[in-house]
Amino acid sequence: MRIALCGGTGDLGRGLALRLTRDTDHEVIVGSRDPEKAREHATEYEDELDSRDIDGDINGFDNAMATDRADIAILCVPAYHLADTVEGIEGNLDDTVLVSPAVGMHREEGTMSYNPPSAGSVTALAAAAAPDGIPVVGAFHNLAAGRLADLDATLDWDVLVVGDDGDANATVEGLADGIDGVRALAAGPLAAAPEVEGLTPLLINVAANNDDLADLGVRFR
Numbered sequence: 001m002r003i004a005l006c007g008g009t010g011d012l013g014r015g016l017a018l019r020l021t022r023d024t025d026h027e028v029i030v031g032s033r034d035p036e037k038a039r040e041h042a043t044e045y046e047d048e049l050d051s052r053d054i055d056g057d058i059n060g061f062d063n064a065m066a067t068d069r070a071d072i073a074i075l076c077v078p079a080y081h082l083a084d085t086v087e088g089i090e091g092n093l094d095d096t097v098l099v100s101p102a103v104g105m106h107r108e109e110g111t112m113s114y115n116p117p118s119a120g121s122v123t124a125l126a127a128a129a130a131p132d133g134i135p136v137v138g139a140f141h142n143l144a145a146g147r148l149a150d151l152d153a154t155l156d157w158d159v160l161v162v163g164d165d166g167d168a169n170a171t172v173e174g175l176a177d178g179i180d181g182v183r184a185l186a187a188g189p190l191a192a193a194p195e196v197e198g199l200t201p202l203l204i205n206v207a208a209n210n211d212d213l214a215d216l217g218v219r220f221r
Contacts, residue, residue: 018049156219
């Protein structure tokens with residue numbers, strides 16, 4: 001599959017680009033509002049893989065071009081840029097599954113709290129912004145981006161997947177399962193997104209208050 005990482009120059013985009021290129025046969029495209037920035041980061045990711053004797057071909061384009069002919073487009077952008085990002089790529093979406101990993105949060109007195117938009121969740125916000133007929137799936141919300149991008153780190157994480165289109169959910173679950181140390185779990189329809197997104201500030205707070213739990217993830221047993 002062709003995987004577009006819109007806003008893929010940030011921490012989550014870096015981790016997904018490196019892991020997907022190393023662990024799967026999917027074509028990974030890094031997107032950005034600035035195509036030159038996308039190309040620079042794509043080259044940086046390739047160099048990181050090459051330094052580990054891992055073959056990988058990663059290209060960088062502006063978000064719209066990156067999304068062209070993509071099977072999956074992952075919106076690796078903050079919640080407040082999500083609607084604008086979808087608007088910028090909507091003309092290039094064709095049988096593409098949109099994936100929203102963003103979480104609305106705010107920090108007050110050193111504590112991170114869940115701050116969903118009026119739509120109820122950022123995943124619901126993405127669904128409202130998406131063109132008719134384009135399925136939206138919520139996934140990858142609870143990943144610690146720093147550990148994800150560290151290829152020396154072993155993962156033991158579950159990725160919770162929510163959405164209303166069974167085929168699209170299965171496609172994203174298969175993508176997540178392809179990353180070594182990651183297991184995809186179905187977590188219900190899109191209406192369940194607030195519960196999944198709300199785990200992220202909890203994990204950040206636990207990690208911040210326990211020295212031995214940095215880069216925390218979730219695993220269900």
